[in-house]
Amino acid sequence: MDKIKVTIDNRTVEVAKGTTILKAAQQLGIEIPTLCHFELEGLNFHNRPGGCRICVVEVPGRRTLAPACVTECMPDMVVYTNSPRVLNARKTVLELILSDHPADCLNCSKCGSCELQDLAIRFGVRENPYVGGNHVQSEYKVEVSPSIIRDMNKCVMCRRCEEMCNKVQTVGALSAIERGFPAVVSTAFGNTLTESPCVFCGQCVAVCPVGALTEVDNNYQVLRDLADPNKKTVVQVAPAVRVALGEEFGMKPGEIVTGKLAAALKAIGFDYVFDTDWSADLTIMEEGTELIGRLKKFLAGDKDVKIPLMTSCCPAWVNFYEKHFPQLREYPSSAKSPQQMFGAVAKNYFAEKINCKREDMVCVSVMPCLAKKYETGREEFKKNGNPDVDYSISTRELARLIKMFNIDFNTLEPIEFDSPLGESTGAAVIFGATGGVMEAAVRTAYEVLTGKTLPKIDFEELRGLEGVREAVVDIDGLKLNLAVVYGLGNARKMLELIEKGECKYHAIEVMACPGGCIDGAGQPYHHGDSSIIKARWEATYRADRELPIRKSHENPSIQAIYKEYYKEPCGHLSHEQLHTIYFDKKTRVDEE
16 A cells, blocks of 8 residues: 655654545544544444535645645645644634524533534634524424434534435435525425434434434433322333443443443332343344244245345334335334333233233333334334333433432442343343344254254354444354344345345344444444444443353243243234334325
């Protein structure tokens, strides 16, 4: 690879040809402020529009200042990142952006995590000499969808959300509209997100630097029900939450806080604190049985069986094929997500056990995902209008709730989840990372199909942070072709292969978010630091290794509920409560 020398702030570095000034500066430990630029190294997201001009630098001999994020280094180039001209230009650009931005920081849910706010503090902007378009006076309305709040008045046209939605997720719900001061990123024809192709993956929220895109906050509905003496409150916690929540309390990324998490929820006042890992084990029993059933039919020559089986745990992925590939909706497993399985068990089985009416039980989920909020409102997950899961709050929302209750999270004594819906295995924990669902399924499928004990429990070939991975797993002579993908753009490629009849896989795991649920849109903001995602990923597998039981079918409480209540996986009652159907929700333009 060709190397060139560049001098930045009187320090020389050797970089590969084609490297941007921003990347070269990072190699020297020199921080250049950015706003529109956003990257997740190794996770297939690079937004480099060079539009905001916050990252300008001075290159002697060049008439204008250069945007560092898109300007490539030249041999023997000299760059200054902190000259008076550069500092003045950055402050002026920032003031111009702020002149066209609402000044309601105290009321903004992004306050404290806003990159524009951080820049204003960094450059000491206290008064603004400019008066801009002032979106506050515009006709843009704040849209509240089931999962996402969209406030175009706060859009700074960084276009990160557009890049994520169109190029990474290939959903195509967002695009730039208008010119000048009215310019924003919006939906086609001004439609709501529900009317658009949006699948509520929330990755636009994850990359938005300001408060233009935020999650719907359900904390106050939860507080209302916690205060109602006539309600029994049940909470479930997703696998990925335990490896990320600590970041909100100053802990290192990847610190496992399972016991503290359970203690905090008890201190908040929930009557029962359970673990979604339990229903992840239940999901493996149902989805794994479905996979085995399809494989047996396929190997027997049944041409009508839908192979590959595709996982159905991720609600954004479910929304994606319903809206974009409804003709292929028979390929995903009919098993509900762990969140919805838990809700069904809680309100059908557990409510009866504690002599509680369904309508008097409030089931809350803590999820790393914003699509889970949308999922709770789906009509097929309700019984006589009463939802299986009443509310879903994000990891960030839980952190705010803990702080609201004045709980010192760091000093909490760890406790266990309540029983019986709190007992889980290592196979359930790894649901939070890309490849985890597939590995958990293989651990169980191997032993069910062969009647033998797994010779090796860890399937490293299914692990990794690449967007697309494939592996061949030998189950006693049966060669299973498996694929693991994250990102809906990669999922689209798989669905296109199925349409063409060119798919070689027997089963495919799909997660909408980079790295899986560990980087769900409801997790603590990482601001483009991919090392945080890696730390969460490593912690997930560490949590798996530390548990005494690591196979879903060996979970004693799962065995007990089948013996007592469901009788068998994919049986009549489990099909009624734990499985679902999918719909054609493709957005179509009325030609007339």
